[in-house]
Amino acid sequence: MDQLNSSGPRSEEDFAWLEVDRRRCNRCGTCIDMCPMDVLHFGAQGYPYMRYRDDCWYCDVCVFVCPKQAITMTELPYLIR
Amino acid sequence: MYYVKETDLVVIGAGAAGAMAAIYAHRTDPKLKVTVLDKSKMETSGAAGRGMDALNTMAIPPRSQPEDVVEVLTKVTEGVLDQRVAYAFGQRCPQVVKDLEEIMGRAPGDLFPVDEEGNYILYYLHPINKPLLLPMDGEEMKRALAFAVRQTGAEVFDRTPVLRIISRDGRVAGVLAFNIRSGDYYYFKTKAVCLTTGAAGRMGLASSGYLAGTYEFPGCTGDGYAMAYEAGAELVNMECFQANTLLKDHQGPSCGYVAAPRGAYTVNPWGEKTWTHGYSSGDSKMGVWKRFTEGRGPLYLKMDHLPEEMIQVIEKIQWGNERTSRGLFHRGRGQDYRQGHSVELGFAEEIGVCGGHSSSGVLSDLHGATNLGGLYVAGDVDGGLPHSYLGGALAMGGVIGEEAARYAAGGRYAAQPQGLRAWLRKEADAFEAPLRRERGLPTALVEYKARTRIQYYLKPPKNRAFMETAVWWMERIRNEDLPHIQARDFHDLLKVREIASILTVGEMMARASLFRDESRWGYQHWRADIPYKKPQWERAWVVVKRGEAGMELSRRKAPKHQWDFPTAMEYAYPKLEFDVGTPFVKGPHWRNPESDPWMKEHLDQQGMATPRRFLPQED
Numbered sequence: 226m227d228q229l230n231s232s233g234p235r236s237e238e239d240f241a242w243l244e245v246d247r248r249r250c251n252r253c254g255t256c257i258d259m260c261p262m263d264v265l266h267f268g269a270q271g272y273p274y275m276r277y278r279d280d281c282w283y284c285d286v287c288v289f290v291c292p293k294q295a296i297t298m299t300e301l302p303y304l305i306r
Numbered sequence: 307m308y309y310v311k312e313t314d315l316v317v318i319g320a321g322a323a324g325a326m327a328a329i330y331a332h333r334t335d336p337k338l339k340v341t342v343l344d345k346s347k348m349e350t351s352g353a354a355g356r357g358m359d360a361l362n363t364m365a366i367p368p369r370s371q372p373e374d375v376v377e378v379l380t381k382v383t384e385g386v387l388d389q390r391v392a393y394a395f396g397q398r399c400p401q402v403v404k405d406l407e408e409i410m411g412r413a414p415g416d417l418f419p420v421d422e423e424g425n426y427i428l429y430y431l432h433p434i435n436k437p438l439l440l441p442m443d444g445e446e447m448k449r450a451l452a453f454a455v456r457q458t459g460a461e462v463f464d465r466t467p468v469l470r471i472i473s474r475d476g477r478v479a480g481v482l483a484f485n486i487r488s489g490d491y492y493y494f495k496t497k498a499v500c501l502t503t504g505a506a507g508r509m510g511l512a513s514s515g516y517l518a519g520t521y522e523f524p525g526c527t528g529d530g531y532a533m534a535y536e537a538g539a540e541l542v543n544m545e546c547f548q549a550n551t552l553l554k555d556h557q558g559p560s561c562g563y564v565a566a567p568r569g570a571y572t573v574n575p576w577g578e579k580t581w582t583h584g585y586s587s588g589d590s591k592m593g594v595w596k597r598f599t600e601g602r603g604p605l606y607l608k609m610d611h612l613p614e615e616m617i618q619v620i621e622k623i624q625w626g627n628e629r630t631s632r633g634l635f636h637r638g639r640g641q642d643y644r645q646g647h648s649v650e651l652g653f654a655e656e657i658g659v660c661g662g663h664s665s666s667g668v669l670s671d672l673h674g675a676t677n678l679g680g681l682y683v684a685g686d687v688d689g690g691l692p693h694s695y696l697g698g699a700l701a702m703g704g705v706i707g708e709e710a711a712r713y714a715a716g717g718r719y720a721a722q723p724q725g726l727r728a729w730l731r732k733e734a735d736a737f738e739a740p741l742r743r744e745r746g747l748p749t750a751l752v753e754y755k756a757r758t759r760i761q762y763y764l765k766p767p768k769n770r771a772f773m774e775t776a777v778w779w780m781e782r783i784r785n786e787d788l789p790h791i792q793a794r795d796f797h798d799l800l801k802v803r804e805i806a807s808i809l810t811v812g813e814m815m816a817r818a819s820l821f822r823d824e825s826r827w828g829y830q831h832w833r834a835d836i837p838y839k840k841p842q843w844e845r846a847w848v849v850v851k852r853g854e855a856g857m858e859l860s861r862r863k864a865p866k867h868q869w870d871f872p873t874a875m876e877y878a879y880p881k882l883e884f885d886v887g888t889p890f891v892k893g894p895h896w897r898n899p900e901s902d903p904w905m906k907e908h909l910d911q912q913g914m915a916t917p918r919r920f921l922p923q924e925d
Contacts, residue, residue, distance in 0.1 A: 232750040232801065233794025261350040262524060263465060263486060263797055277797055279750070280518050285630040286350045301631060304516035305555050306638050 234276050237268045241275040242300050243287060249295035256287035256296060307490045308730050313341040313461070314714040316481045317500045318468045319530065320344040321352025321523075322696055323685030323703035324502035325451035326405070330707025331500070332458035335715050340460040341494055343483050345467030345800070346525050349452040352504055353523045353662075353686065354696055357445035359564050359627045361697035364440040365396040366403065366426045372396025374436040377871040381434060382587040383665055383692045384826055385845045385873030386543065388865050391691050394672040398701040403440070405704070410450040418442055429567035432585045433875060439567055440697070445627045466492065467529065467800055469737060471499060471537040472723060477679035478537070479720035482733055486796045491734045495722060497714040498680040500706050501668065502699075503530030505548070505660035505686035506811040508804070510761030512655040514555045517753060521550055521557045521656055522686075527804035528811035530687035531659070534668045535810060535852055540677050542689040542847040542862075543665035544811075544818035545831045547657050547766065549591050551605065554652035558629035561607055561649075562586065565620050570609045574602045575647060582876075586663065587693075588828025589877040594653045595766075595829050596880060607649040617643045654829070657764045659815060661685070662699065664830060665692035669849065674706035680713055680720070682706035740802050746792025749801035756783050756805060760812045767834035767882070768819050776816035780809045814857065818848045821859040828877050837879040844873070 243265075252271040265287060266276035273296075275281065281302060288296045300306050315331055317324045320342050331340050344351050365375045375396035376389050403426065407417050414420050418440055419427040428437035456462060465486050472480040481494045507522020518524040535541060551560045551572065561570065566584030573579055574597050581593035597603055609617055620643060625633030635641075641648045661667035667689030674682040674690065683690070684706045685699035694702065723729040740746065756779075763776035788806060793799040824840040825833045845864045850857055867873075 232748040233798045259347055259350050261346040261352075261355050262518065263346070279516075280524065282518050282520070282524050283631040283635075284350075284356055286356065289356075289630070290350075298631065298634060300638060301556070301635055302516055302519065304514045305519050305557075306635070 235278050237274045239275075239278065241278055242281070242298060242302060243275055244297045244299050245272055245274070246295045246297070247272055249293045251293055253292065255290050255292060259286050259290045261286060308727065308734065309490060309492045310495070310726055310730065311341070311492060312495045314339045314496065315341070315498045315500065315710050316494050316496045317342045317502060318471075318481065319352070319501070319503035320348040320452070320455065320462070321502060321504055321685060321699070322354050322448065322451065323699035324500065325448075325455050326700050326703030327500040327502055327684060327707035327710065328455045328460050329451070329458060330704040331711040332460065334708045334711035338711050338714060340458065341496070342455060342460050342462045343466045343468055343481070344462070344464050345486070347464045348455065348462055349449045351523070351525065352448065353526065354628070355448050355523060356630055357447045357627050358442060358696050359444065359623045360442050361402065361440045362563055362695040363432070363438050363693060364402070364428065364697045365399045365438065366428060366440060367400070368425060369428045370436050370438050372399070373869065374434070374438060375399070376869050378432045378434045378436070378438060379692055380867070380869065380871040380873060381875060382585070384875065385867070386665070386826070386847060386864060387692050388671065388690065389867050389869055390865065391670070391672045394705070395691055395694070395698055395701050398705065399697060401704070402697055402700045405700070406444070406447065409454045410444070410447060417444060431563060431567050431583070433583045433587060433589070439563060463492070467803065468533065469803055470733070471501070471533045471681070473537040473678055474721040476538070477720040478681050479722055482730070484734070484737070484796075486800050489796045491730060493726065493730050495719055497717045497719055498682065498710040500710050501530050501534060501681060501683045501687055502685045502703060503687050505658060505662060506531050506808070507658050507660060509659070509757065509808060509812060510655070510657035510764060511754065511757035512555070512557055512652070514557070517750060517757070519555070519557050521552055521559070522658065522660065526686070527807050528659070529804065529807045531667065531814070532807035532810040534676070534681070534683070534687070535814065535850070537681070538678055538852055539681060540669045541667060541814060541850045542669045543667070543692070544659055544814040544850055545822045545848055546659070546665045546827050547764070547815065547830050548660045548664045548666075549654035549657055549766065549829060550586060550663065551591070551594055551651050551653050552655065553632065553635070554604070554650040556629070556632065556635045557656065558632050558635075560651045561620065561624055564623050565607060565609060568616055568620060569612050570607055570620070572605050572651060573608045574605055576602065578602070580605060587875060588830040589875040591654070591829035592832070592877050598653055605651040605653065606647045607651060608646060609643045609649070610646040614644075654765060655761075657761055659811065661688045661692065662695050663693070665689060669847070673709045674702050675709060680710070680717065682710045737803070738799065740791050740793035741799055743790075743792040746790050747787055749791060749793060749798055749805065752783065752787050752791055753801065753805050753808070755787070756780070756808055756812065759783070760808070764812065764815055764819070766829050766832045768831070769833060769835040770820060773816045773820045777813055780813040780816065784809045814850050817857050817859055818850055822848045825879055828875060832879060834882055
């Protein structure tokens with residue numbers, strides 16, 4: 226119910242279902258540009274993270290468009306999976 | 307920052323319909339200045355952001371004709387439609403195929419299947435004996451459309467949702483929008499608007515409880531319905547609800563239009579089929595509802611009888627198109643298409659409205675024109691073409707691009723709000739009030755409340771009391787909660803606008819359901835208190851329009867039919883008189899007194915106060 230009581234941005238440390246491999250990611254921002262729900266934003270070190278995690282439609286766009294195959298959707302949102 | 311811009315034509319919502327509108331506006335008049343606004347990102351936004359696997363209702367000669375589209379739409383709408391619009395759509399279907407092949411750079415036989423003679427292959431799905439479903443290998447469709455739009459030179463604003471359509475003297479005058487990443491406000495003075503904002507698909511909340519766990523694209527929050535209503539447009543069929551059979555919890559399509567034409571069907575644990583055909587019309591939904599209500603659920607998609615090759619084909623389509631996370635979802639739950647009773651389906655977990663899947667939206671004619679001068683609609687927000695799906699969105703999107711371009715080329719600007727810049731600041735200031743609150747209701751909490759109420763009260767079977775309570779809830783949340791909502795940033799601020807849209811659409815759904823005092827379209831508008839059709843509602847719409855005192859509803863006859871096709875589906879409303887077994891009848895109980903002097907004495911002594919006993923004492 227955390228999802229309901231604190232709308233708005235999340236921190237990079239919060240639980241997420243997208244995994245960004247920092248050895249592969251070149252911080253190009255394609256995933257951030259293409260995410261249809263504005264979920265992904267740059268974190269402090271320039272890597273993408275799920276700033277608006279609970280708007281994720283698990284559409285897979287970020288995984289698909291990444292030119293470096295750096296993103297994995299490890300699972301679906303907890304309430305869905 | 308505040309920007310005031312002039313343009314000829316604004317496209318609101320760059321999904322499939324909006325993209326086609328922009329492309330066709332440019333083709334019609336290349337000199338026209340076209341502005342495209344999308345709350346998301348044009349390349350990936352909307353219901354078809356990850357493509358689509360079929361065009362569901364298409365007339366592609368020689369296998370199917372425009373008249374066949376008229377026949378099926380007449381049947382599934384039970385006669386409540388303008389057949390001329392259906393026919394116009396049917397005539398344009400081959401053009402849609404040609405456009406997509408050209409825009410996506412795909413040869414005939416690659417994007418859509420063709421037979422040895424070069425004719426397109428269509429599948430049977432609908433409740434008539436004509437093949438109307440055209441399979442498509444269209445994952446990249448949306449990105450290709452977006453590329454084509456950008457090539458036209460149209461000015462595209464991503465992440466820029468529209469807050470209001472301004473109308474003056476029965477014409478569109480302008481569009482107010484803001485950017486969720488920059489917080490900039492834009493006012494576009496325009497001659498014409500193509501409204502293509504998709505369904506009201508974030509309405510009833512599914513039992514998973516996940517707010518973005520929607521069947522429709524979760525950005526499709528019914529903003530177009532609400533904005534059109536507020537600007538003075540007429541909406542129809544708001545009582546014809548969308549209620550789908552979906553992958554339980556995932557809320558992705560249950561594969562009915564992929565797997566069903568390839569031999570799959572829906573069964574309950576006893577192996578009984580739910581209905582005779584796989585098309586998602588009110589009769590088949592009634593069949594599914596009955597299975598659940600008889601306690602003979604859950605339902606499963608049965609594929610284990612299919613050859614391995616066909617199962618692999620279904621997996622290829624399901625996992626690589628439209629909702630591509632289906633593969634990961636199935637693996638996570640141990641679901642396998644090769645096993646019976648494995649892929650579980652849920653039903654009617656998200657009550658909503660959609661011109662594509664049902665018939666609800668802004669009333670339009672065969673040109674996509676509405677009662678507001680310069681306002682054209684297409685796609686899921688369009689109520690003029692029922693059950694339009696993606697094919698209808700692409701076809702009518704092109705139509706309104708042409709029509710709006712002609713209108714804009716010959717037209718002048720309508721009167722504008724006085725003191726435009728000051729007005730813009732005032733609008734922005736009011737919109738941003740939730741950002742300035744130091745404390746308030748979180749947007750997610752208010753959305754959760756609104757959508758759980760919608761799901762509980764609006765889900766058919768309907769009756770007067772449920773619908774009136776739904777209206778009460780929509781008004782209550784709008785009046786009591788919205789003024790106290792808090793937004794954390796611009797992204798969050800958009801939610802406030804979306805919740806307002808959800809409440810407006812929810813109210814329209816409830817009021818239209820009350821006004822249509824009959825049942826029609828099987829499960830979609832089943833009034834348990836009036837479980838039959840009435841003659842006065844044959845071929846008649848409920849029209850919802852904004853009036854001085856709130857929502858105004860009226861009955862309007864659709865144009866006389868030109869084709870004499872059947873106007874009924876095959877189903878019956880069930881009698882809801884269940885045998886609930888034998889209640890407790892042994893007795894008699896000792897009879898309780900009809901007065902309570904003991905508690906009355908306490909009431910007289912204490913009033914309504916609760917005595918404060920056994921509590922910490924103050925020093």
